[in-house]
Amino acid sequence: MTILPIRLFPDPILRKKSKEIDNIDLEILEFSNNMLETMQYAKGIGLAAPQVGRLVRLITIQVPECEPLIMFNPYVNKKLGKRMIPEGCLSVPGFTGIVERSISISATYIDKNKGKIQLSATELLSQAIEHEIDHLNGIMYLDHLESHEKLHKTGITPDDIHWHDVAYKVSINKDNATKMDLETEGIIERKIELSKIKSDGSIEEASFDV
Numbered sequence: 412m413t414i415l416p417i418r419l420f421p422d423p424i425l426r427k428k429s430k431e432i433d434n435i436d437l438e439i440l441e442f443s444n445n446m447l448e449t450m451q452y453a454k455g456i457g458l459a460a461p462q463v464g465r466l467v468r469l470i471t472i473q474v475p476e477c478e479p480l481i482m483f484n485p486y487v488n489k490k491l492g493k494r495m496i497p498e499g500c501l502s503v504p505g506f507t508g509i510v511e512r513s514i515s516i517s518a519t520y521i522d523k524n525k526g527k528i529q530l531s532a533t534e535l536l537s538q539a540i541e542h543e544i545d546h547l548n549g550i551m552y553l554d555h556l557e558s559h560e561k562l563h564k565t566g567i568t569p570d571d572i573h574w575h576d577v578a579y580k581v582s583i584n585k586d587n588a589t590k591m592d593l594e595t596e597g598i599i600e601r602k603i604e605l606s607k608i609k610s611d612g613s614i615e616e617a618s619f620d621v
């Protein structure tokens with residue numbers, strides 16, 4: 412087992428789209444176990460492969476009191492309802508934001524035994540799956556914020572991490588872009604001025620980073 416280094420925003424790899432996994436071989440299984448261990452070590456409840464530097468469609472999730480999940484090629488088939496909830500991310504340590512997520516989803520993925528699994532999820536599990544699949548498409552929870560005011564310092568930022576204004580933009584190759592890709596581009600062309608974000612004790616600290 413190996414603890415993998417977690418890439419931090421604004422590392423450009425977090426903005427790239429991950430590829431489908433054609434073959435679940437021993438190497439990728441070992442990598443998925445390392446991801447699980449890295450996620451647990453970092454006290455996160457979810458981790459996506461790009462966060463540890465590899466652009467493949469693989470996520471790990473473990474919500475409290477549930478078995479850990481390793482999901483190859485996951486996708487959401489159905490989303491129901493909307494809710495606003497606090498969210499954090501292992502790649503954006505020390506911040507939490509209020510984002511819109513579904514109330515429930517159903518998802519499909521391949522498990523480590525190469526079985527195709529259908530899963531219905533609500534609450535934290537649903538939120539974590541949506542968050543991690545976003546990572547596979549180069550989307551971060553910051554993109555779902557309605558405004559900077561919806562992002563808050565949690566007060567646990569390590570002193571050695573220096574935050575500054577970050578302008579970021581994703582370019583999508585429009586030759587093969589789907590309508591969704593173009594909408595995504597519209598969403599993620601924005602500037603986050605992290606230095607303007609103030610701590611706000613009135614916001615309940617997000618207990619989980621995903």
Ligand SMILES: [Zn+2]
Nearest residue numbers: 500501502621
């Ligand atoms: Zn994340």
